Amino acid sequence: MTTATATRAAWLDDPWVRFGLRRGGRLLVSLWVLITAAFLMIHLIPGDPVRAALGPTAPAALVAARRESLGLNDPLLVQYLHYLRGVFTGDLGTSMKSQLPVSEVIGQRLPATLELAVLSFAVALLLAIPIGAAMGVLTRGGRRRGAELTFSSTSVVLGAIPEFLLGVAFVWLFAVQLGWFPVAGRSGPSSYVLPVLALAIGPAAALARIMRVEMLTVLQADHVRTARAKRLPAARVYLRHALPGALTAAITLGGLLLSALVAGTVLVENVFAWPGLGGTIVSSILDKDYPVVQGIVLVYGAGVLVVNLLVDVTLALLDPRSVIRES
Incomplete structure (x- = not known):
């Protein structure tokens, strides 16, 4: 050789x-x-x-x-x-309606959609990880059955409600009835609140349930029991020994949720008249502007593939042994 x-x-x-x-x-x-x-x-x-x-x-x-x-x-x-x-x-054709290059149409609308998806994903993580981890700690070993039942029931209901229905309910309550936020449009920081919450609540509920289950599993692991036996502070046991192990499944599901969030923006953007790709693809389908529809489908699909790749790489970095086992 x-x-x-x-x-x-x-x-x-x-x-x-x-x-x-x-x-x-x-x-x-x-x-x-x-x-x-x-x-x-x-x-x-x-x-x-x-x-x-x-x-x-x-x-x-x-x-x-x-x-x-x-x-x-x-x-x-x-x-x-x-x-x-x-x-x-980079030449995706020309719009039949506006006669503009499709890449230009997408370039004008994509930033608004990315803002909405990324902010919603961040809010979902910020809500789900601490709530799910806390519920895992509080309900370990069959404790606090009432809190466990309330959490499970609430998270299932919130996770089952479609994003656009939450959006419509938020508009009616917080924009029309209370007047706290704008009804529609992208006019300032306050205009982000309702669409971001409409997109984030369902994924946050699903992710919190997974986080709680993973936290319960990790709390029974040998290394966590060893940390407790050493009489380490409870906060250190939970944050340094239990939480990192529970985050692996959360990251996997989080990547899938981010992919779903990108697709979920389509209906939510139409509810809130958000100037992103979601509203553009719906209007292009109605106008039969097929080159624009093709271009936006490519962008959405490529976004999902890139997110899945990033999740795989992140999991490999967090748990290199999985890469060795798979190889």
């Missing part, structure tokens, strides 16, 4: 290298599937998508010209290759 071959074999034997190759390959395959699905979207629509977008009264010459400008008269493989090239060069 040559030196180069031995070096390559040693490099591939590293579990972190195999982890990176495996996750990177999975990401590339998922991106390819996402891009292909977005491309086929416009071709799976019954009838002529250009005629549907322009309306039945549009002149035939205009429909033909628009089809030619969109490249829909080319063979399907040629269209696919052009679409792939456009995606990787």
Whole structure:
């Protein structure tokens, strides 16, 4: 075996290298599937998508010209290759309605959606982790059955209510009846409160339940019992020995919740007239502006894939043994 071959074999034997190759390959395959699905979207629509977008009264010459400008008269493989090239060069096409580049439309709306999703995720974590951990400590060993029942019932109910229904209820109570917050729009710090809470409460309830269960499990672990036997302060036992172990499952679920939050912004943004991608994709579907719909679907899908990758990397860093076992 040559030196180069031995070096390559040693490099591939590293579990972190195999982890990176495996996750990177999975990401590339998922991106390819996402891009292909977005491309086929416009071709799976019954009838002529250009005629549907322009309306039945549009002149035939205009429909033909628009089809030619969109490249829909080319063979399907040629269209696919052009679409792939456009995606990787940032050219997602042109909006049928506004005639603006799709990338420009997305660039104008994406920051508002990201703000809403990231703030909601942060609020969900800030609520769920301390509440779930505290309930785990308080109800360990079957203690405080009443508090456990109240917490479980409340969290299940809050987690089952759709975000847009919470949004409508918040608008009616806190904006219309009490006048504490703006009814809609993105006009200042106070305008963020209701949509962020509408998005965060359900995920926070689900995450708090998971956090409590994980905390109960960790509190029975040997290292926590050893820490108690050493008569360490209770706060140190819970924060330094129990909480880090319980956070692993919370981070996993938190990543899934962040992915769901990005998708959940669609309905909440429409409830609060939020100027983000959620309202844009709904109006584009109604206007049959398919290039914009394709572009936003790509952004949402890519966001979910990136979040899942970040969760995998974070878990690997927190628990390297899992990477070695998987490898």
